[in-house]
Amino acid sequence: MTKVLFVNPLVREEDVPRHVPYGIALLAAIAMRDGHLVQVYDANAWRLGEGALREVLGADDWDVVALGGITTAYGSIKHIVRIAREVCPKTTIVLGGGVLTSLPREMMGWLPEVDVGVIGEAFKTFPEILDRLGAGDRAWPAVKGTISRGPGGKLAMSPARELLHDLDSLPFPAWELFPLEEVYFPNSQVLFSEEGMLATRRLDINASYGCSLICRFCYHLGIAGDMRYVEGKDGELNVEFDRPGAYTRVIRYHSPEYVVKLARHAYDRFKINFIGFLDENLMTMDQSSNRVWMREICRLWKENGLQPSYLRDGSERTESWTGIHWSGTSHATLCTPEILKEMRSAGCSHLVYGYESFSPQVLKRLGKGSTPKTNIRSFFWTLEAGIRPIPNQIIGFPSEDFDSIRDSMGAWERLGIVVKPFFATPYPGSEWFAVYRESIEEQHGGDLEKFVLELGDATKITAVISHNFNAVELLGLRELMLMKDRVRIDEYERVWRASRKIPAGHPSTLYRDPSALAVVGG
Amino acid sequence: MSKLLKGNFEPKKPVNAPAPTPETLEGRFEREAMKRLGGSIAYVSKKKVMWDLKKKD
Structure with a gap:
């Protein structure tokens, strides 16, 4: 029996905490199922600072302090592991999640306090670590999917851990170990739809893992079959993700029965009225299942009494209802009008679409499998189904140019889209990161950790990958796009062309296909 | 507790x-002011949008 303290690090500090960390909630449930002693400290929810953290770490003799999170939690994780090592010198510190998986060797170098890193999915690896610790065994290289420190501090990567295919064997997330009433339920609101705005008790569910698409900006960090173990020129094992022409994918999803049973459990136990599906792309799963999966979830949603009451009764939408509204992520090319209508009838209120751009050349190079036409088609299908489409946009693509900016502005105007675009960001684990790594490091004085510390939710520029525009230009152009100021954009294009010696009439671009360039570290 | x-x-x-x-008044003011500077946004503002896929987009 192992005594484990999970610590959820801070993330998106500019906003209130909104999401129970799903991965930690699942791992805590697995650890309890396996008979271990578990406590959770949700530092992101409480946000109480170092004093509280020290008190928590000193509250017991922990065998394990376990942390995980996405890459943008790195700054908080760095702080927590330093304090943890100080307060609990003999405790084994385990780090997992996307933050470790994206750059395992770098992370273990930057965080000397971490004893074991879990690379990729932790559903099998983490319980094995706990079991071995309980038996007094610390031979980490024998545990698949880990990185640990050998003699002299040399890092040792064990063989890759296989993915869990029977997802329904997972217990339900241990939501009860998080401050739902104190923190999460008061922050339930999601301002993407009227129903989301009225949500007062929201939880999130991850019904599937992976995505079939190869968007250059996206990253899956091992849970989508996208990770490969490769031996570098130095003979050392490392992980590799998407690279130009090298993509691997594994699609996995829970059964509709599991998904709806979990939703019903959340409804009965926590009295929720909204669920956010965290899935990367619900429509990938629907397509992979020959259009059975989503339809079956909707059918069972209704059969189990989870459909919002006014939809069931065919009455007007009011501000109070029984049942659960829900939201998720869709895809322009993979959705169908039929499934969208089914989803609405089961309570779907809004769907996030990564439309990204309305420029044909940008979308063609993105690997998303969408076009301006499919973007627009899905937009109307979704509206017609009674669901709000959330039309996310990005600026600063490698091939972004003045024409692509105008293409997007034109579509926003015609479709009534109000949007402040994200900045194209090369997150570790994405193809863009692999392609532009050298440039990213250069932009941070050769210090990759500085870049990782700066990473946020892509609302700020952390590294420029546009071939045509620098950070100042991108910030200015985004502002002019928001103000619909075509005149000043035209004016600036003339200045830009003159400085780049590109005459009028020629394409306004310096873009060269990066797949023709050598990939750093390849 | x-x-x-x-x-x-x-x-x-x-x-x-x-x-x-x-919360202090100063803290509340700064929090509210930050909202005016904040992040990303995306929504559809028009009640009625005409759909013509034949048009060049």
């Missing part, structure tokens, strides 16, 4: 959340 630690056993030393301190 809320427990900072939640789990399946009682830790040796219980750790409770401190009583929430009322």
Whole structure:
């Protein structure tokens, strides 16, 4: 029996905490199922600072302090592991999640306090670590999917851990170990739809893992079959993700029965009225299942009494209802009008679409499998189904140019889209990161950790990958796009062309296909 | 009083959340002001949008 303290690090500090960390909630449930002693400290929810953290770490003799999170939690994780090592010198510190998986060797170098890193999915690896610790065994290289420190501090990567295919064997997330009433339920609101705005008790569910698409900006960090173990020129094992022409994918999803049973459990136990599906792309799963999966979830949603009451009764939408509204992520090319209508009838209120751009050349190079036409088609299908489409946009693509900016502005105007675009960001684990790594490091004085510390939710520029525009230009152009100021954009294009010696009439671009360039570290 | 630690056993030393301190006017002002600077946004503003796929987009 192992005594484990999970610590959820801070993330998106500019906003209130909104999401129970799903991965930690699942791992805590697995650890309890396996008979271990578990406590959770949700530092992101409480946000109480170092004093509280020290008190928590000193509250017991922990065998394990376990942390995980996405890459943008790195700054908080760095702080927590330093304090943890100080307060609990003999405790084994385990780090997992996307933050470790994206750059395992770098992370273990930057965080000397971490004893074991879990690379990729932790559903099998983490319980094995706990079991071995309980038996007094610390031979980490024998545990698949880990990185640990050998003699002299040399890092040792064990063989890759296989993915869990029977997802329904997972217990339900241990939501009860998080401050739902104190923190999460008061922050339930999601301002993407009227129903989301009225949500007062929201939880999130991850019904599937992976995505079939190869968007250059996206990253899956091992849970989508996208990770490969490769031996570098130095003979050392490392992980590799998407690279130009090298993509691997594994699609996995829970059964509709599991998904709806979990939703019903959340409804009965926590009295929720909204669920956010965290899935990367619900429509990938629907397509992979020959259009059975989503339809079956909707059918069972209704059969189990989870459909919002006014939809069931065919009455007007009011501000109070029984049942659960829900939201998720869709895809322009993979959705169908039929499934969208089914989803609405089961309570779907809004769907996030990564439309990204309305420029044909940008979308063609993105690997998303969408076009301006499919973007627009899905937009109307979704509206017609009674669901709000959330039309996310990005600026600063490698091939972004003045024409692509105008293409997007034109579509926003015609479709009534109000949007402040994200900045194209090369997150570790994405193809863009692999392609532009050298440039990213250069932009941070050769210090990759500085870049990782700066990473946020892509609302700020952390590294420029546009071939045509620098950070100042991108910030200015985004502002002019928001103000619909075509005149000043035209004016600036003339200045830009003159400085780049590109005459009028020629394409306004310096873009060269990066797949023709050598990939750093390849 | 809320427990900072939640789990399946009682830790040796219980750790409770401190009583929430009322927000200062300055703190509230800065929080509200930050919202005006904030992040990304995406929504559809038109009630009625005409759909003509034949048009060049």
